[in-house]
Amino acid sequence: MIRVGIDIGGTGIKVGLVNESIQIIREGTVPTVIDIPFEEQVKRIADCVLSTVNSAGLTPDDIESVGIGIPGIASSETGEIIKCTNMGWKHVPFRETFRKFLDKPVFIENDANVAALAESVAGISAGTSSSVFITIGTGIGSGIIINGQIWKGAHGIGGELGHTILDLDGVPCTCGNHGCLERYCSATALIRMAREAVEKHPESAILSIAGGTVSNIEAKTVFDASKAGDPTAVEVYRRYISCLAQAVASVINLLDPEVIVLGGGVSKAGSYLLDPLVREIPQYVLFNDQPLPSVRIAVLGSEAGIIGASMLS
Amino acid sequence: MIRVGIDIGGTGIKVGLVNESIQIIREGTVPTVIDIPFEEQVKRIADCVLSTVNSAGLTPDDIESVGIGIPGIASSETGEIIKCTNMGWKHVPFRETFRKFLDKPVFIENDANVAALAESVAGISAGTSSSVFITIGTGIGSGIIINGQIWKGAHGIGGELGHTILDLDGVPCTCGNHGCLERYCSATALIRMAREAVEKHPESAILSIAGGTVSNIEAKTVFDASKAGDPTAVEVYRRYISCLAQAVASVINLLDPEVIVLGGGVSKAGSYLLDPLVREIPQYVLFNDQPLPSVRIAVLGSEAGIIGASMLS
Numbered sequence: 001m002i003r004v005g006i007d008i009g010g011t012g013i014k015v016g017l018v019n020e021s022i023q024i025i026r027e028g029t030v031p032t033v034i035d036i037p038f039e040e041q042v043k044r045i046a047d048c049v050l051s052t053v054n055s056a057g058l059t060p061d062d063i064e065s066v067g068i069g070i071p072g073i074a075s076s077e078t079g080e081i082i083k084c085t086n087m088g089w090k091h092v093p094f095r096e097t098f099r100k101f102l103d104k105p106v107f108i109e110n111d112a113n114v115a116a117l118a119e120s121v122a123g124i125s126a127g128t129s130s131s132v133f134i135t136i137g138t139g140i141g142s143g144i145i146i147n148g149q150i151w152k153g154a155h156g157i158g159g160e161l162g163h164t165i166l167d168l169d170g171v172p173c174t175c176g177n178h179g180c181l182e183r184y185c186s187a188t189a190l191i192r193m194a195r196e197a198v199e200k201h202p203e204s205a206i207l208s209i210a211g212g213t214v215s216n217i218e219a220k221t222v223f224d225a226s227k228a229g230d231p232t233a234v235e236v237y238r239r240y241i242s243c244l245a246q247a248v249a250s251v252i253n254l255l256d257p258e259v260i261v262l263g264g265g266v267s268k269a270g271s272y273l274l275d276p277l278v279r280e281i282p283q284y285v286l287f288n289d290q291p292l293p294s295v296r297i298a299v300l301g302s303e304a305g306i307i308g309a310s311m312l313s
Numbered sequence: 314m315i316r317v318g319i320d321i322g323g324t325g326i327k328v329g330l331v332n333e334s335i336q337i338i339r340e341g342t343v344p345t346v347i348d349i350p351f352e353e354q355v356k357r358i359a360d361c362v363l364s365t366v367n368s369a370g371l372t373p374d375d376i377e378s379v380g381i382g383i384p385g386i387a388s389s390e391t392g393e394i395i396k397c398t399n400m401g402w403k404h405v406p407f408r409e410t411f412r413k414f415l416d417k418p419v420f421i422e423n424d425a426n427v428a429a430l431a432e433s434v435a436g437i438s439a440g441t442s443s444s445v446f447i448t449i450g451t452g453i454g455s456g457i458i459i460n461g462q463i464w465k466g467a468h469g470i471g472g473e474l475g476h477t478i479l480d481l482d483g484v485p486c487t488c489g490n491h492g493c494l495e496r497y498c499s500a501t502a503l504i505r506m507a508r509e510a511v512e513k514h515p516e517s518a519i520l521s522i523a524g525g526t527v528s529n530i531e532a533k534t535v536f537d538a539s540k541a542g543d544p545t546a547v548e549v550y551r552r553y554i555s556c557l558a559q560a561v562a563s564v565i566n567l568l569d570p571e572v573i574v575l576g577g578g579v580s581k582a583g584s585y586l587l588d589p590l591v592r593e594i595p596q597y598v599l600f601n602d603q604p605l606p607s608v609r610i611a612v613l614g615s616e617a618g619i620i621g622a623s624m625l626s
Contacts, residue, residue: 073600082603130467144567146459153569154443157600164563165597168480168497168556177597184481243481250477254457254567256466284478284490287386287470290395 001064004049004104007111007305008032008070010086015048016306017056022122024306028052034088039097041087046101065105066098067312069114069305073156079106082156107312111305113150113159115298116143118308119261123300128258132251133298134161135264136244139174140182144255162186166247184243187219187266190236194222197236205230223269241276248277249284252293263298270297314377317362317417320424320618321345321383323399328361329619330369335435337619341365347401352410354400359414378418379411380625382427382618386469392419395469420625424618426463426472428611429456431621432574436613441571445564446611447474448577449557452487453495457568475499479560497556500532500579503549507535510549518543536582554589561590562597565606576611583610 002025007014015028030048033041053060072084079095095106109117116133125131129148135141140162144151152158162182163175170179171192183189194217198207205225210216222240225233248260267273278295282288300307315338320327328341343361346354366373385397392408408419422430429446438444442461448454453475457464465471475495476488483492484505496502507530511520518538523529535553538546561573580586591608595601613620 073603083600128467142567146464151459151568153565154441154571154606155569155604157565157598157603157605158567158569160566160599163566163599164477165479165559166481167492168483168559170481175599179480246478246481252466252470253473253476254455254471255464256468256471258467285470286473286476286488287396290386290470291468292470293467 002053002058002062003064003310004053004066005306005308005310006045006049006066006068007114007302007309008045008068008084008087009305010071013045013048014302014306015045015052016303016310017052017058018307018310022307022311024303026052026056027306028055032087034086038089038092039100042094042097043101046098049102060102060104063102063104065107065310065313066102067107067109067114067309068094069109069111069309071111073110074108075156076107076109076152079108081108107309109150109309109312110143110152110159112141113143113152114308114312115141115263115300115304116145116159116261116308117150117311118300118304119263119298120145120148121311122307123261123304124296124298125259125261130255130257131259131261132161132255132257133261133263134248134251135298136186136262136266137264138186138188140186141264145257161247161251164250166243166250181247185240185247187264189243190219190222190240190266191217193236193240194233197232201232204232206233206236219266219269223272227272238276241273241280245277245280246284248295249281252281252285257293260293260295261298262295263301263304267297273297315366315371315375316377316623317366317379318619318621318623319358319362319379319381320427320615320622321358321381321397321400322618323384326358326361327615327619328358328365329616329623330365330371331620331623335620335624337616339365339369340619341368345400347399351402351405352413355407355410356414359411362415373415373417376415376417378420378623378626379415380420380422380427380622381407382422382424382622384424386423387421388469389420389422389465392421394421420622422463422622422625423456423465423472425454426456426465427621427625428454428576428613428617429458429472429574429621430463430624431613431617432576432611433458433461434624435620436574436617437609437611438572438574443568443570444572444574445474445568445570446574446576447561447564448611449499449575449579450577451499451501453499454577458570474560474564477563479556479563494560498553498560500577502556503532503535503553503579504530506549506553507546510545514545517545519546519549532579532582536585540585551589554586554593558590558593559597561608562594565594565598570606573606573608574611575608576614576617580610586610
């Protein structure tokens with residue numbers, strides 16, 4: 001038997017067939033199309049599953065379950081997708097509709113929760129019973145695993161670390177509030193800090209690496225300039241690490257999981273991110289003379305979405 | 314059979330006998346004494362249990378278990394109290410020592426966790442499987458209940474909401490960091506805000522109610538002046554509620570428990586605290602068009618320590 005994992009993204013929908021050893025044995029993709037009726041959107045996804053199964057020499061009878069990770073929230077009870085802005089979905093009966101085309105058990109979960117589950121089952125936090133996964137990209141996503149299971153909250157709205165307040169009356173957030181954690185810890189935040197810094201320090205290597213154009217600055221630009229010893233970049237990066245360390249320490253003070261896993265684009269910096277972060281975290285932890293959670297970089301990368309979705313039950 | 318709950322405080326140690334209907338049938342107290350050897354401290358507590366049991370017409374054979382709530386942290390595995398500053402305890406073998414005097418199953422837990430358990434078993438959050446208890450006093454304590462059990466973290470250092478960061482580079486905290494949540498949401502924080510406000514507005518009723526002496530200002534002073542319509546007090550209280558709403562909303566965004574329970578001295582303000590808070594919380598919750606956790610005032614008061622400790626297992 002295989003389990004199907006589906007990763008719904010803004011540009012494409014990835015389908016993967018996962019065997020009992022938690023390996024992806026076949027993948028398929030279908031471009032995301034949003035300007036068609038909901039039922040047709042769902043049929044395209046189900047068709048992609050069926051053709052992927054077929055191309056692997058399998059039949060629908062070989063499918064045990066179908067799991068779907070979405071950038072949004074869903075109800076485990078009803079199988080309704082409550083909100084998935086990228087796809088233009090609001091209160092849509094996903095499970096019911098999908099089963100018209102492929103009648104298997106269908107599970108739907110937020111994509112950061114799915115990635116948290118994937119890492120805790122088959123990734124860097126495998127073998128632990130509690131972990132918090134933090135994905136550092138355009139925003140900050142997070143997923144909480146407690147007693148080996150996703151903790152999405154009593155009303156399905158938890159796991160949104162990015163929108164906890166880190167700075168009262170701070171930087172305005174896309175959500176309408178001020179001072180949300182993701183405004184200080186995401187790639188977007190690092191880029192904002194760099195842009196502000198080069199306004200004061202136009203001689204900075206950040207700007208020259210970006211070809212002299214402020215809007216070309218990326219997270220990697222700051223890493224590169226900082227590695228090269230550019231004082232402005234070093235200072236921007238120091239500040240960014242300090243914010244992220246305070247965010248991670250807050251997770252430790254409140255939840256104290258076995259492991260904290262960092263994923264997303266910024267985590268690709270590897271030890272250049274992890275080493276200074278791990279050095280700085282303890283100073284913000286209340287009981288810092290005790291054993292602390294281990295902080296690790298995610299290992300499953302883009303496969304986390306498929307693997308985690310396939311593990312939903 | 315009865316269960317014994319012990320509440321260890323800075324001035325006194327309270328012992329309670331709790332029956333199978335989760336009612337306290339007898340209480341005893343012994344003053345806290347810290348300048349005697351550890352083993353004598355423990356013997357005093359055990360003696361208080363024995364005399365309380367005796368005074369209720371019972372014998373040690375009637376005791377099923379002994380639970381202890383401490384303002385500190387302990388190891389569930391070893392029964393060691395790792396840190397309990399009030400009592401001067403650091404890495405003391407509490408369970409082992411206590412059982413020399415009374416050989417029963419002994420469980421030790423942080424006092425905010427104990428109160429969280431008490432409310433979730435016999436108080437305002439009874440019948441729920443997840444809740445976060447926040448005690449608002451000199452500092453901010455908290456306890457997390459998930460799947461009906463205390464979640465103290467993988468290393469026993471979780472549940473410290475008061476030392477998560479709410480304001481980067483903010484007000485210095487007793488823990489050595491800056492901007493900890495308890496510096497904005499505790500009674501101490503409300504008093505600090507009031508003192509700062511009366512410096513600018515010496516005409517405020519806050520100061521006259523405090524007899525003209527800034528150091529006499531208490532949380533209740535601000536409540537009273539605000540209820541009387543004093544503009545400075547109204548503004549201080551508005552700011553305090555805003556900070557607390559952002560703190561509670563952050564708990565919702567991250568953990569989304571069924572219920573959030575507010576305890577401690579400030580919670581005695583009842584609906585004067587709860588009503589404006591509940592009005593303001595949704596604006597800081599990301600998915601605020603969904604059902605949200607119910608926010609309630611604790612009901613067990615000072616009995617929570619004994620009842621919760623007695624329920625430990």
